[in-house]
Amino acid sequence: MNRSVYYNYVDERLNLLALRIIGRGKLNILDFHLHSENFYLHFFNKLYGWELENMNAIQQNVEAIDLIDHANKIIFQVSATCTKAKVESSLSKDILSKYRGYSFKFISIAKDGADLRKQVFKNPHSLVFNPAQDIYDVNSVLNFVVGLDIVSQKDIYSFIKAELGTEVDIKKLDSNLAAIINILSKEDWNDLSQLTQINSFEIERKITFNKLARAKLIIDDYKIHYGRVDSKYAEFDAFGKNKSNAVLSSIRKEYIQQKGVINDDDLFFAVIDKVVAKIQDSANYEEIPIDELELSVNILVVDTFIRCKIFENPENYNYATA
Template sequence: MNRNPYFNYIDEKLHVLARRIETRGKLNMLDLHLHSENFYLHLLNLLYGYSLENLNAKLQNVEAIDLIDHTNKIVVQVSATCTKQKVESALSKKLMNNYKGYSFKFISISKDASDLRKKTFKNPFSLAFVPTTDIVDITTVLNTTLSKKAVEIKEVYRFIKEELGGEVDVVKLDSNLASVINILSKEKWDETNESESVNSFEIERKITHNDLKDSKDIIDEYCVFYKKVDEKYSEFDTSGVNKSTSVLRSIRKEYRNLKNSGTADFVFQEVIEKIKEKVLESPNFEEIPIDELELCIDILVVDAFIRCKIFENPQNYNYASS
């Protein structure tokens, strides 16, 4: 398969969006789904030459139909749920009787739909619907993109870059942040790895100094792993000079961007979310369960807090035990 850098970027960003939708995490799912509707509206128009518009922008909470193209007579449902029941539920809505002569398309925005395309469906209002071609997933979109000319692929890239952000790397560089998460994910984080290498009184002083109330429990729980994280950073640095420094700088950069955006607890949680997004977007990230990923990121951010990389330090703060 021809894999130019623009296509690589498109592939990566679509899968990152799918993972965010699937894992949900602390994201506002409604906002994310609405964003996905509009994102796919423009993407499908670009790829297939449709004239789709968002029906929910005109009529709130329309059942079964999210996007509509009156010119080409197409109705579309955009969904994070990829099941036969979901498709049949849409096709059976009385609203569909208003769209006889239209074709129905189902867009799966987070799940692979290859098995769904093999099924047969009840279609009581007889909309034009061929599952093999009218059920679309990320693989379908990528294959369609790949069939385009280079100039058209670049146009898709420009659209996705504007919508989802970031720059294409012609040569993909490993993400140090993802690499250290990969290392941490192989550890067993229990009492056997707890240590007394930090001064708990000093950490408590810093928590109070920054008025961290809701985040206190996370810091108290994971500060005991400071020594183990330090060992893992040393292990990580053997593969390159001061690579752990770039990880701590990444966390500090997110903190600086967010430090004036709300309460201290809000900023602490948002730093965690931003680091999670960075890791999920990295081509170097090894897939692990979302709860394990969040555990590793909590530990890393708490460690950065202890090491004076984020939040203000009280006078004469000294986190290391003597």
């Protein structure tokens, strides 16, 4: 197995762990947070050569300290909340006055921390803290992994495989499509409280222009969820630049490959079928019942149709609210 496969596996599993945390309800988030604490304890010890311990094993429910390394004088906060307020709240805790000379480090387990690393923070107990270096997220960890030699990458790969899942089938694709479906499948699409107004007249014009008589039923059913899909894309983009564009481009590619071979309604449903198959063939797809998968794909393809990525647009098409 070559270097890129080791790295891609680590990338996939860390992002999948983060996506699971985002997708879980309030009842399960604590369990995933505790799992993440223990995972990152062993992961960072192996990756950086530290000697982190879980603070709960030493003293229960200590504010601001999840992991601690006395040998290297490191305090770690593990959090699913990635905000300046969260970091400053942790730095302000009185218990940190006992650890002068220790480095404070923060790992965001579910969100990108790039903007946070540019901030200036109140640090009342004068811990050693350089935000640019001491705020970690999935992307910053992966940047470190990619620079390792292949022997070290293989070691990290073996650890991740043991902790987070089985070996990736390299014949399968690592797909952003599957990742966004993993998010969408956890949504309650019967909840109509988050609907966003769009220009239904314009969408109707596009349906007529492309002669989508049967597909119209699918489009009418799911166009109301445009705003919710948009918000999920915003979450997804936190994991890396242009991830939502990659999803839209992937669906458009399936459309282009079928266009000219089949047309009109058959083309619309062929795109849905191709996207379902592509997701099922992805290494990072979390298997769900086929009806739930098809529901999520229908919503995603309808959203792509609205966004002008598939099928022809009538003159002056504008799907924004009139």
